[in-house]
Amino acid sequence: MGYFRQVAVVAFKDLRAELRTKEAINASLAFSIVILLLFSFAFDPSEDTMREISGGLLWIVFAFAGTLMLNRSFAREVPNDCLDALIAAPLPASALFLGKCLANYVLVLAVELVSLPVFGVFYNVHWAKQFPELLLVLLLGTWALTVIGTIFSALTVNIKLREVMLPMLTYPILIPALMSAMQLTTALVSGTAIGADNVDSLKMLIGFDIVFTAVSLVLVETVLVG
């Protein structure tokens, strides 16, 4: 079996398991909608202020809902010793990691793409003015979240305080990516295209994705096998 075939097998296995049980995606969706609701109770903002804080609000929701999903990624394999079987299976650890990453990526993106219209409706914001560019930022930012989240999910899978440790590790490391994604999202939701003043944020996102994808692929063997 070729490498990409192995990646696809793991990814589809995870997606199938999640779509049958829906244990993480339901929780994640409900959580993001509740946060969006709570924010509107808390601030009662006008349309202009809403645009100004949209990037921050959206990415905080995405990051919180994302870790809820990522927590389950490796924890799902603990009962029945599935994780040991996966590690013993004849596929490199990086293929296992990449497969899990892709499955998480699809699931987190799905939650985000549902949350966005809900955000638009609750706050009365026309968020889709620059949709292709916004989608690009979503794709890049979510990949950063998934790569970091998945490697830490693998790292914390055997710890008792798993649910606490994952966000503790993930958010500080994600700061550069989240800052850039928030900045770009705010600009794009306000209707300004990516220009000379914020193209550096896009570069930061791309650089972050490349650096941490590469390093995670190198280190995941150590994390899983020891």
Added chain:
Amino acid sequence: MRDALFSFFGSGAPVAMAAAVVALVASVVFLRTRNFLYDALALAATKTGFALLAAALAAGVLWSRAAGGVWWAWDTRLTTALVCGLVYAAYLMLRRAIEEPTERATSAAVVSVLAFLDAPLAAIAIAWWRARRTLPPEGGPPPGWGTLASGNALAMLLAGAALTVILLRREERRRAQDAERRAALTL
């Protein structure tokens, strides 16, 4: 007074950075050799760096108050130091959460590598973010702070090295005790 505070921050932060480099190298060497001495060194260097960073940050906040009248003005250097502090705090907390020594050392080394790579990206992102925000301009270093800071940095470096050695010996002693306890339990 203001100059002294700034030079305390300006010398403490680079020495903390040097400690982070030591921790990174020790972590990578541990992953390659699996010699627990390097794990203990990585822990000792990270703890030292964290302590220096905390002290530098405190001096930086006092300097910010003395120079600009506000405790926290989102100064690029101070914000970067804070983010680095948070990342290394996560490393130290992870170590406390794992019981099994080999797993703890391996996981911690991986986090150390990721944390080190994150620091420059965070520094760049914060500088760009700071440049875009309409905030009061940053207070520059006072003139002639370099001589004050370099003497200070030398002292800090020595203090840091001494602290690292103390922490390293303590960690090794603890490990030896732990090994004896395990041996006693299996008897």
